[in-house]
Amino acid sequence: MPPHLFFTVTTLCIAVQFMATSLAAQGIVSAVGGMVYYAESDIFIDDKPVKFDSIRRPHLKKGQKLHTEMGRAEVMIVYDGFARLAPYSDIELISVGSDSARMRLHKGAVMVALTEVWDKDSVAMLVGDHEVKFHKGGVYRLEASGVTPATVKVFKGKVSIVFNGSEKTVKSKRKIDLGNGPYVAVKFDHKNVDDFRAWHRTRMDIINKEREAAIAAVRKGEGDRADHILLKGGSGPQFGDVGIPGGFGGYGSVGRGAAVPSSGCCAGGAGGR
Structure with missing residues (x-):
């Protein structure tokens, strides 16, 4: 193939792949932002008891609060990120x-798991008078008892704590107390x-294994089997043509109608990230 034709075909193939990825991701985002995944x-939404159903998952709207009692809950906050609540916890x-997503931790404990963060201001958790901004993909734990100072633990990643016009950065394997000072990050x-x-x-x-199996099925052209895997495991949103969720692990998403080429110039798939 002449060099100029090879360049043209390659460019076109990359463009198609990018469009397929973007459309699939947008479809999933619109479906899952604020969705109670598990x-x-x-669980209670605005103090009203809610029965969890993996087929018709509850969905938090802006301004609504999710409360757990003896159980735990998992909320998909962005396309590739979760907030997991411990018992007796409240988030808004x-x-x-x-x-992007902004939440408030009123009380309890929450684990935040993000595959990646597109912008350092895109995902944040408010705790009292403090704003915790997640700068990187990683795993974080926030706790607020109302009695002792709230804490932020960074297992992996990086956050910034914004308070009184100041900003403090906390990196991996460090924690910080959100009291009245001195705001020193220490090892834990x-x-x-x-x-x-x-x-x-x-x-x-569980989510990673089910997503891997579903993606393998899609690559083989078995879209219905992929949906069955996600439905059976209770780990994937089922909204129209949405096939595979994002979530911690970085595999991306593939809509039921999106092709996932296994070879050629676009190898890696429309949903690879």
């Missing part, structure tokens, strides 16, 4: 966009695993 035991969804035992973190890891593993 829950155990009783302030705003949600295609790749990042290898310690309590029941809540163990549950977070279990949920993360």
